[in-house]
Amino acid sequence: FISFVYPTPKSGVIGANITRMYTGGFEKIDFTYDSATEAITFNKSGEFSDDQIALTASYGKKIMQNASIGLSGKILQRTLDVHTDNIITFDVSFLMKGINHTLPGINLAFGVNNLVTQSMNTTDKLPLTIRMGASHRFLRDKFLVSLDLIKGLKANLNWAMGAEYWVVNFLAIRMGFDGESGFRESSMGLGFKYKDYSLDYAFAFHELGVSAMRVSGAWRFGRSVVQNRESTVRRLIQECVES
Secondary structure, eight states, rough: EEEEEEEEESSOOOEEEEEEEEEEEEEEEEEEEEEETEEEEEEEEEEEEEEEEEEEEOOOOOOOOEEEEEEEEEEEEEEEETEEEEEEEEEEEEEESSSTTTOTTTEEEEEEEEEEEEESSSOOOOOOOOEEEEEEEEETEEEEEEEEEEEEEEEEEEEEEEEEEEETTTTTEEEEEEEEESEEEEEEEEEEEEEEEEEEEEEEEEESSSEEEEEEEEOOOOHHHHHHHHHHHHHHHHHHOOO
């Protein structure tokens, strides 16, 4: 996956993402049936792949001092062997940072995935999914805990919880669990941060006995929106003083 986010001082935040999942090397098998002997003969006739791509465009904007709303449009393309189909869907989300002045460290979020879905070359429909989340920071913002609840329209309730602690300014340790009726996957990881660069590593273990390593990185470039606002305020104050 590759993601890009661009914040603006007044017009909100725009984002784009491309995600691809590809698996190849599946054996393609043909068979022949002899009606006289009732024998079935299998023959390998090549290979095929499973290729799935999602393109997402997003927009978010602060609507109140501590509340923001986000909208996303997604195009999904799935190719299995020679068959290709497409699905277009839309998401909406709401984020509140801090309930009031007494609980400034609590973040609450609510989202609906696949609010509107249009399918092409397939009868598949992506299920309407409701997501709710909460997080809170402790110990001078060094320690973060979070909880997510995910409910599909025709699926059981899923949950995920995690914790992150910044040991020093450049190193964080993380732990997470998710599941349905019980635990499904657990993970542990580390986060590294140096100036505008960050690298995240996680090792996950699934209940089926499958383990996986995941690595992602991020790069922040350009001055932040906050810095631009502060520099503008300083410039205006200086002009006022000179006047």
